[in-house]
Amino acid sequence: MIVTRNPATGAELHRYPTHDDDAISHIVAETAAAARDWAAVGLDERLALLRAVGKLLTERRDEYATLITAEMGKPVAEALAEIDKCAWNCRVVADLAPDWLADREIESDASRSWISYQPLGVIFAVMPWNFPFWQVLRFACAALSAGNAALLKHSPDVTGCALAIEALFTDAGAPAGLFRSLVVEADRVPAVSARIVADPRIAAVTLTGSERAGAAIAQAAGAALKKTVLELGGSDPFVVLADADVAAAAAAAARSRFGNAGQSCVSAKRFIVVDTVADEFVAALLAEVPQIGPLARADLRDTVVRQIEQSVAAGARLLTGGTPVDGPGYYLSPAVLDHVVPGMAVFTEETFGPAAAVIRARDDDHAVELANDTDFGLGCSVWGTPDHALAVGRRIRSGALFVNAPVASDPRLPFGGVGRSGYGRELSAEGVREFTNIRTVVIA
Structure with a gap:
């Protein structure tokens, strides 16, 4: 039964x-x-x-x-x-x-x-x-x-x-x-x-x-x-370059990360932002955090909470959310973590829930290095002037590359990963x- x-x-x-x-x-x-x-x-x-x-x-x-x-x-x-x-x-x-x-x-x-x-x-x-x-x-x-x-x-x-x-x-x-x-x-x-x-x-x-x-x-x-x-799973990078439209990137980042309560293999999970615009992006992202529905099961919520808590213990800064909501159902307040670095749970693991990890990059080369520092390779989204973003995106390993748009599936285009x-x-x-x-x- x-x-x-x-x-x-x-x-x-x-x-x-x-x-x-x-x-x-x-x-x-x-x-x-x-x-x-x-x-x-x-x-x-x-x-x-x-x-x-x-x-x-x-x-x-x-x-x-x-x-x-x-x-x-x-x-x-x-x-x-x-x-x-x-x-x-x-x-x-x-x-x-x-x-x-x-x-x-x-x-x-x-x-x-x-x-x-x-x-x-x-x-x-x-x-x-x-x-x-x-x-x-x-x-x-x-x-x-x-x-x-x-x-x-x-x-x-x-x-x-x-x-x-x-x-x-x-x-x-x-x-x-x-x-x-x-x-x-x-x-x-x-x-x-x-x-x-x-x-x-x-x-x-x-x-x-x-x-x-x-x-x-x-x-x-x-x-x-x-x-x-x-x-299978994904830990998709969402790369914001110095010449990006930061407000547009932050709005798209929130939709991608928090839609379906973050329970999507292809949603953006690691937000890799060049230092010169990182503070601006974080402030804009916090303003875009939405109300969301519950996670599908209690154990799924517990896994995301564990990933957040371990990352904070390792030095990440929890700016908002990340705690179970009191009352019935499997709700978790949407979380934004800043100053995430490689090795933290929200960087290395797939976060199948509403947790956005912001990772600060020194420059384009460092952003590419961070984006490729994963065993996953489903999607990748890069934001900047089109030619610049495309050039950076070509250096990132993924099954799909979206420039100035969040990754999404389309029946007319092939979908899958490496x-x-x-x-x-x-x-x-x-x-x-x-x-x-x-x-x-x-x-x-």
Whole structure:
């Protein structure tokens, strides 16, 4: 039995029966059968399903946003924006996939040669709670448009969302078994996931989550010789150069760091600011600190509090926030720490909550050194005059570089990281093609 709770109050929301081993085996068999049939369906029909899903997302946006807010705590306005982004992704994939998946003619010594993109089969997805619809829809649109079936193991915290997404695809006209959600207790997830990855009916695996979860899935998939796409943690640098528009940078910094209560792998976490504008940036950032919703669970809040307290003990200055809010729910006042240096917890670890770490840099070279002083490599945002910021940003290792804008995902652009932030790409042509057999065809 899974019990979901409202992060704003701690109160029980719902109890869900879980799938036992027999039910899981039946669901895997159902998705495998659906994958065989769906691979033979024309691309136009596959994309029509995505358009229908997008239409239902828009029609039910209030219902789904309310569910997101109840299960993981983000404000309703942010939940509505998440649903709208999912609907947008459906439209983008439906519009552009005919080009992304078209055969590519290649000149060679043969009479004809080309590359085709063919389905793999069942794609197993392990997804997190922080964007319970968006993380799933961005994977599902890619997998289904390419002709695969989708099997989801969502976070137990958002079981209602997982089942609502399964019903969404069914209501949109998806064949039986094409998209299924597994309901598995947290303590059974590692064993169940390993068994599913090893199942010969599973073709590939994608995971968004922690380094630990990614390493476990990658190990299981490696033993089974199966492809994986991993989108893991981040400790994204947000670099403010001497010639930046400091007010604009501070406003964007607050949105990036404190949106979704700081629970985003791609949000800015380390604010590396050149000394000459550091005082101005800190004052502007403090003025932009917003009110936020609760964190999703008490243990997540406790981790952020521990990171803040350890950093302060090591010499960082806590300028505001950083303490649990009295009363029900898992609230934490947004924190800004100044004079953070390498080695402190908020510098070296991923802070998955509302804690902004300001690190002062002597100059551009020092800012680059600080930005690259991490095992992560998801996103990077650099602020300054465009040519200057771009030149500095090119020296920072990341999967995405945004100049004078906070890092964000866009269905038209590939998304993913390097280093301990994972590998492979989601979204765009690259994300759709991750779930295909890229086949070479030659006619002599």
